[in-house]
Amino acid sequence: MSGIKGFFIYEITLAAGASETINCQGEFFNVLESDQAAFLIGTDEGRLCRVEQGYKWRAAPGEGYNRVYFENLSAVDPLTVSVALGFGDLEDSQTSVAGGVTLTGAVEIAPAADVCAVSSVNVTDAATQILAADADRTGGVVYAGTEDLWIGPDNTVTAAGPVYIPAGASLSFGHKGAIYGIRAAGLAADAGAYVERDTV
Numbered sequence: 001m002s003g004i005k006g007f008f009i010y011e012i013t014l015a016a017g018a019s020e021t022i023n024c025q026g027e028f029f030n031v032l033e034s035d036q037a038a039f040l041i042g043t044d045e046g047r048l049c050r051v052e053q054g055y056k057w058r059a060a061p062g063e064g065y066n067r068v069y070f071e072n073l074s075a076v077d078p079l080t081v082s083v084a085l086g087f088g089d090l091e092d093s094q095t096s097v098a099g100g101v102t103l104t105g106a107v108e109i110a111p112a113a114d115v116c117a118v119s120s121v122n123v124t125d126a127a128t129q130i131l132a133a134d135a136d137r138t139g140g141v142v143y144a145g146t147e148d149l150w151i152g153p154d155n156t157v158t159a160a161g162p163v164y165i166p167a168g169a170s171l172s173f174g175h176k177g178a179i180y181g182i183r184a185a186g187l188a189a190d191a192g193a194y195v196e197r198d199t200v
Helices: none
Strands: 007-014 019-026 028-034 039-043 049-051 056-058 065-071 079-086 114-123 128-131 137-143 149-152 163-165 170-173 179-182 190-199
Touching: 007 019, 007 065, 019 079, 028 039, 039 079, 065 079, 114 128, 114 179, 128 137, 163 170
Parallel strands: none
Antiparallel strands: 007 079, 019 065, 028 056, 028 079, 039 049, 039 065, 114 190, 128 179, 137 170, 137 190, 149 163, 149 179
16 A cells, blocks of 8 residues: 655744754745744754745656754844644645735736727718727727728828728727728728726
């Protein structure tokens, strides 16, 4: 009968400056809780590493450990730590962050919900605003109608462009600025429909 491998959660308390070795086999560790900012941990005879609450480590495929060493970095305060050791994996959904969090770089946050508005605008051979600028707009669709339609970002749009939508066709967009439309001279005026998605 083959042995069953799993993981155990150890609750460890170390006096100031103290250390402890736990004899157990495994391939990963996950620091679930710690009442200090950091402490040292090492496996077998390997190098000690400074870790914090939330740190996870996994051995290379086919490798593992037989012992785990813990050391309290503080010379004043005791250390209490909860750590998962063994085989498999453990995801902790209870991790929380105290204080502020600073995000760097581009961060996109999806809107809570979208609402669609459907309408139409009569477009002639004079530049006509189809949609006003809307910072909350998440996208939409412009339908040309029964005649060819050209659209652009302002009232300088012409029947040469910049964007051409053939009669009966539509164009999806993610543009938040204004959208103007125009038809070529001689074409009948026609309602160009649109669908606009706004955040709520």
